[in-house]
Amino acid sequence: xxxxxxxxxxxxxxxxxxxxxxxxxxxxxxxxxxxxxxxxxxxxxxxxxxxxxxxxxxxxxxxxxxxxxxxxxxxxxxxxxxxxxxxxxxxxxxxxxxxxxxxxxxxxxxxxxxxxxxxxxxxxxxxxxxxxxxxxxxxxxxxxxxxxxxxxxxxxxxxxxxxxxxxxxxxxxxxxxxxxxxxxxxxxxxxxxxxxxxxxxxxxxxxxxxxxxxxxxxxxxxxxxxxxxxxxxxxxxxxxxxxxxxxxxxxxxxxxxxxxxxxxxxxxxxxxxxxxxxxxxxxxxxxxxxxxxxxxxxxxxxxxxxxxxxxxxxxxxxxxxxxxxxxxxxxxxxxxxxxxxxxxxxxxxxxxxxxxxxxxxxxxxxxxxxxxxxxxxxxxxxxxxxxxxxxxxxxxxxxxxxxxxxxxx
Amino acid sequence: xxxxxxxxxxxxxxxxxxxxxxxxxxxxxxxxxxxxxxxxxxxxxxxxxxxxxxxxxxxxxxxxxxxxxxxxxxxxxxxxxxxxxxxxxxxxxxxxxxxxxxxxxxxxxxxxxxxxxxxxxxxxxxxxxxxxxxxxxxxxxxxxxxxxxxxxxxxxxxxxxxxxxxxxxxxxxxxxxxxxxxxxxxxxxxxxxxxxxxxxxxxxxxxxxxxxxxxxxxxxxxxxxxxxxxxxxxxxxxxxxxxxxxxxxxxxxxxxxxxxxxxxxxxxxxxxxxxxxxxxxxxxxxxxxxxxxxxxxxxxxxxxxxxxxxxxxxxxxxxxxxxxxxxxxxxxxxxxxxxxxxxxxxxxxxxxxxxxxxxxxxxxxxxxxxxxxxxxxxxxxxxxxxxxxxxx
Numbered sequence: 068x069x070x071x072x073x074x075x076x077x078x079x080x081x082x083x084x085x086x087x088x089x090x091x092x093x094x095x096x097x098x099x100x101x102x103x104x105x106x107x108x109x110x111x112x113x114x115x116x117x118x119x120x121x122x123x124x125x126x127x128x129x130x131x132x133x134x135x136x137x138x139x140x141x142x143x144x145x146x147x148x149x150x151x152x153x154x155x156x157x158x159x160x161x162x163x164x165x166x167x168x169x170x171x172x173x174x175x176x177x178x179x180x181x182x183x184x185x186x187x188x189x190x191x192x193x194x195x196x197x198x199x200x201x202x203x204x205x206x207x208x209x210x211x212x213x214x215x216x217x218x219x220x221x222x223x224x225x226x227x228x229x230x231x232x233x234x235x236x237x238x239x240x241x242x243x244x245x246x247x248x249x250x251x252x253x254x255x256x257x258x259x260x261x262x263x264x265x266x267x268x269x270x271x272x273x274x275x276x277x278x279x280x281x282x283x284x285x286x287x288x289x290x291x292x293x294x295x296x297x298x299x300x301x302x303x304x305x306x307x308x309x310x311x312x313x314x315x316x317x318x319x320x321x322x323x324x325x326x327x328x329x330x331x332x333x334x335x336x337x338x339x340x341x342x343x344x345x346x347x348x349x350x351x352x353x354x355x356x357x358x359x360x361x362x363x364x365x366x367x368x369x370x371x372x373x374x375x376x377x378x379x380x381x382x383x384x385x386x387x388x389x390x391x392x393x394x395x396x397x398x399x400x401x402x403x404x405x406x407x408x409x410x411x412x413x414x415x416x417x418x419x420x421x422x423x424x425x426x427x428x429x430x431x432x433x434x435x436x437x438x439x440x441x442x443x444x445x446x447x448x449x450x451x452x453x454x455x456x457x458x459x460x461x462x463x464x465x466x467x468x469x470x471x472x473x474x475x476x
Numbered sequence: 477x478x479x480x481x482x483x484x485x486x487x488x489x490x491x492x493x494x495x496x497x498x499x500x501x502x503x504x505x506x507x508x509x510x511x512x513x514x515x516x517x518x519x520x521x522x523x524x525x526x527x528x529x530x531x532x533x534x535x536x537x538x539x540x541x542x543x544x545x546x547x548x549x550x551x552x553x554x555x556x557x558x559x560x561x562x563x564x565x566x567x568x569x570x571x572x573x574x575x576x577x578x579x580x581x582x583x584x585x586x587x588x589x590x591x592x593x594x595x596x597x598x599x600x601x602x603x604x605x606x607x608x609x610x611x612x613x614x615x616x617x618x619x620x621x622x623x624x625x626x627x628x629x630x631x632x633x634x635x636x637x638x639x640x641x642x643x644x645x646x647x648x649x650x651x652x653x654x655x656x657x658x659x660x661x662x663x664x665x666x667x668x669x670x671x672x673x674x675x676x677x678x679x680x681x682x683x684x685x686x687x688x689x690x691x692x693x694x695x696x697x698x699x700x701x702x703x704x705x706x707x708x709x710x711x712x713x714x715x716x717x718x719x720x721x722x723x724x725x726x727x728x729x730x731x732x733x734x735x736x737x738x739x740x741x742x743x744x745x746x747x748x749x750x751x752x753x754x755x756x757x758x759x760x761x762x763x764x765x766x767x768x769x770x771x772x773x774x775x776x777x778x779x780x781x782x783x784x785x786x787x788x789x790x791x792x793x794x795x796x797x798x799x800x801x802x803x804x805x806x807x808x809x810x811x812x813x814x815x816x817x818x819x820x821x822x823x824x825x826x827x828x829x830x831x832x833x834x835x836x837x838x839x840x841x842x843x844x845x846x847x848x849x850x851x852x853x854x855x856x857x858x859x860x861x862x863x864x865x866x867x868x
Contacts, residue, residue: 349570355563391535 072317073459081452089445095438103435109183113425116176117184118435121421123169124276125297125414126443127162127219128268132294132301134159134226135264136332138257141229144250146470147328150320150461154308156230157454158301161447163227166219173215173276177208184425187282198283206279214275218267225260232256236462246466268294280424284362288347293420295340296413299382302332303406308451310399317460323397324474330396333409337386340413341379366423370430374419381412414440481622482508484607485635485643486615490516492639493616497522499638500620505631508619511611530595534588541583545576605648615642733758733841740827748823755819759845762853770843770850777838778847782807786854802831807851814855821848 096119103115133155140148148155175181182189186199187206193199199206232253241249273290286292306329312318313326351359366375385408395401418432462468487493493510497519500507507523510516549572553559558566593599611617618635622628622645632643692698703712703719712719728734738755741748762770775784781800783790786808792800807813825844828834839847 345570345573349573352570353562353564393531 071319071461071463073461073463075312075317075455075460077452077456078315081448085445085448085452087445088441088448092438092440092442092445095435096442099435099438109181110426113181113183114422114431115435116172116181117421117425118439119172120169120176120184120276121417122414122436122439122443123165123172125300125417126447127165127169128293128297129300129304129410130159130161130165130447131222131226131264131268132297133305134162134222134229134260135268135298136301136305137229138260138264141253141257142261144467146467147325147474148471149465149468150471150474151305151309151312151318151325152233152462153458153460154312154318154455155305156233156458157451158304158308158447159226159230160454161450163219163223164446164450165443166223170215170219174212177212185279185282187279202282205274206282211275214267214271218263218272221263222260222267225256225263228256229253229260233462234458236465236468237459238464240464241466250466268297277420280421281362284359286347286351286359286362288343292340292343292347295336295343296382296416299333299336299340300410300413302329302336303409305329306333306402306406307410310403312455312460313399320461320468320472324476325471326399326402327393327396327476328474330390330402330405333405334386334390334396337382337390337409341383341387344379344383362424365427366419370428371419371423374415374423374430374432378412378416378419381408382416385409385412479647479649481626481628482607482646482648483620483622483626483628483631483635483643484646485618485620485632485638485640486608486610487618487639488615488641489639490616493618494519494522496618496635496638496640500618500634503634505626506621506623508621511607511617511619513611513613513615516616530588530591533591534584537587537591538580538584540587541579541581542576544583545579546572549575607646608642733845736822736826736841738823749820749829752819752823753817755817755822757818757822757845757849757852759842759849762846762849766846767850767853770846773839773843773847774850777835781832786851800831804832808854808858814859818845818848818852821851 099115099118103111106112106115137148137152137155137159140152176184177188180188182192187193187202188208193203204210232249235249268290270290273293274285277293278285278289306326309318309321309329310326313321348363351363365371386405389395389401390405395405415432418436419430422430422432485496487496493516497507497510501524510519510523512519550567553568553572554566561568561571564571597604607619608615608617618640620631622631628645632645635643703709709719709721723729736755738748738752779790781790781792781804782788783793783804786806788804788806788810789795790798790804792798793804796803805813822844823829824832825839825848826834826836835844
């Protein structure tokens with residue numbers, strides 16, 4: 068295995084585009100910050116903060132979903148991921164960075180008592196509202212701050228641990244006993260991450276960050292639905308990076324077989340996302356209770372109509388029809404196209420989720436949304452580029468590496 | 477029927493089988509098939525078999541299932557037998573999706589299983605030719621199709637040299653050697669299918685005959701034991717059970733307006749009169765027909781005092797010479813009434829104000845709101861053209 072290209076040379080194109088996009092993003096952020104952030108009109112200031120919120124939360128959760136992928140495949144004792152796991156690890160290094168941005172944006176809403184976005188911050192309103200009062204044990208600033216801090220902090224910390232343990236597979240050959248101990252260590256740490264992931268992304272964190280924008284409304288499907296959104300985007304992100312590395316002659320041990328499996332994840336979880344979307348929508352549509360339909364009414368019939376239907380077309384119809392064939396999942400260019408489409412589709416899903424609740428009367432996806440998106444993509448390019456160079460690209464002494472080499476579907 | 481000749485070679489080990497398959501193919505022979513006791517990984521590639529198109533068939537079955545469910549439910553619920561389910565539209569697509577999904581999956585699964593059975597010739601009434609019985613036990617049986625040029629003796633020798641433990645030459649009648657269905661089988665099967673089709677089609681195409689009630693299969697469902705809304709209540713009241721069929725207190729009939737819940741003031745109080753300011757007119761705009769109707773109602777009930785021109789100078793007042801002693805309100809042009817909230821006007825029309833009596837018995841709730849909207853429109857029509865000319 069000595070002939071393998073293990074060292075990643077920093078890629079000039081990535082750096083150039085990373086800087087271009089983040090500079091565009093910073094210009095948009097500064098422009099938005101100076102014109103909108105402190106406007107006297109809460110509609111305008113909430114537009115800025117809302118845009119920042121959904122972008123930072125989306126990218127944090129997508130990168131975190133990549134770490135989740137590493138952990139579930141570890142728990143499932145999957146071998147095929149080993150040949151490209153360092154790429155996934157590199158993407159997950161962005162969790163602390165994006166997480167910090169998301170944390171600052173969220174905490175600012177609490178400190179500035181932005182009850183236009185989080186209505187439950189308005190103490191008077193809560194005191195006279197039996198529903199909000201009933202939820203105040205969960206929806207209160209103290210719990211919000213602590214739980215947000217713990218969520219982002221522990222995701223970052225546990226992710227860091229898993230990446231650190233992963234590096235041990237570079238040091239030297241392992242005896243079977245050492246290998247067993249190593250796998251066990253991986254398993255324990257991955258389990259810890261999964262448990263914390265279930266307590267946050269799998270349940271509370273979306274209720275806290277996203278669903279509480281409509282504090283009177285609730286849906287038990289909501290967190291799973293958002294999880295599916297970020298997980299499928301995370302898989303798409305892995306696909307883009309792995310194919311990018313393949314096209315630059317890295318990752319010799321990864322081939323179409325591995326891309327095919329990533330494609331299956333994208334295909335399967337696109338449908339899982341639709342399943343959750345539909346389960347949430349159909350019950351509310353059928354029961355037709357005003358307290359529940361209030362969430363969908365303006366999205367279906369109002370200014371968010373386009374996003375409501377585009378959401379289904381991009382995130383369900385396109386993946387199911389295009390990714391269904393075996394050949395499609397093994398075609399690098401098509402996979403890159405579908406990955407970008409899926410990521411943008413779920414980014415748009417987050418847009419309508421946040422902005423559809425923050426400004427119900429009009430939808431104006433525009434320069435700020437795309438500017439902030441550029442910012443996060445730019446940081447992602449720079450961050451992953453840097454993280455990839457820090458470690459050998461393939462954990463050559465990992466006990467399961469052979470499974471990845473002979474992987475065949 | 478044509479007779480075909482096959483050379484059969486049996487192997488005991490995969491390790492010998494693979495190179496043998498390679499050599500035989502390289503030598504230009506056509507391998508009919510290799511029968512193995514279990515699926516052998518990679519054998520399909522070695523034999524050069526093309527990729528199965530079973531999944532394409534599955535996709536087509538899925539589409540058929542989807543269309544069947546969608547067409548069936550759609551036709552029944554919107555054209556043939558539209559019913560009101562919980563106030564949903566007849567074309568209630570979200571509610572159909574679970575059924576459409578299930579049919580898609582069902583058709584796809586069953587269709588693929590049947591296709592698989594057909595391709596592999598598995599099923600009742602199928603006669604399959606077995607080249608060697610031990611293919612089901614421990615032998616890997618390679619079957620090579622012969623042409624007229626094939627020297628079977630040499631071929632058997634070649635197989636032996638490749639490690640075959642047993643070889644033989646077989647002649648098989650074509651037509652069923654692949655395991656084709658025997659003649660009686662397709663005719664029986666097609667007869668059964670035809671019978672099912674004819675029965676179901678005749679049941680469908682029997683005009684209204686199928687709709688007549690003949691037998692009750694589920695009497696508990698057909699004859700409800702619960703009290704139905706429009707039932708005769710006698711048998712309940714006969715038992716001494718108190719039952720009045722009146723709606724619950726506060727129910728609002730379908731199509732009627734939300735009632736005006738503010739009560740009439742006690743003499744000397746204006747509490748409720750002021751509270752009525754907050755009530756919003758449920759009618760937000762009037763069509764031209766509605767305007768005409770509101771205008772007619774105004775002339776009939778209001779104009780006699782408030783005047784045709786809304787100036788408070790109706791026939792009953794006539795600049796003070798009429799029978800009515802006090803001047804009625806100037807509805808258009810008086811800032812007090814221009815600014816008066818519609819809810820307050822409604823209160824006055826409903827309960828009366830000063831010398832004006834209640835019109836609640838002459839005008840329905842909706843008519844009262846219409847007339848008030850109409851008056852408000854007249855007030856705006858007078859105040860707006862001025863602002864328009866100013867801006868010009």
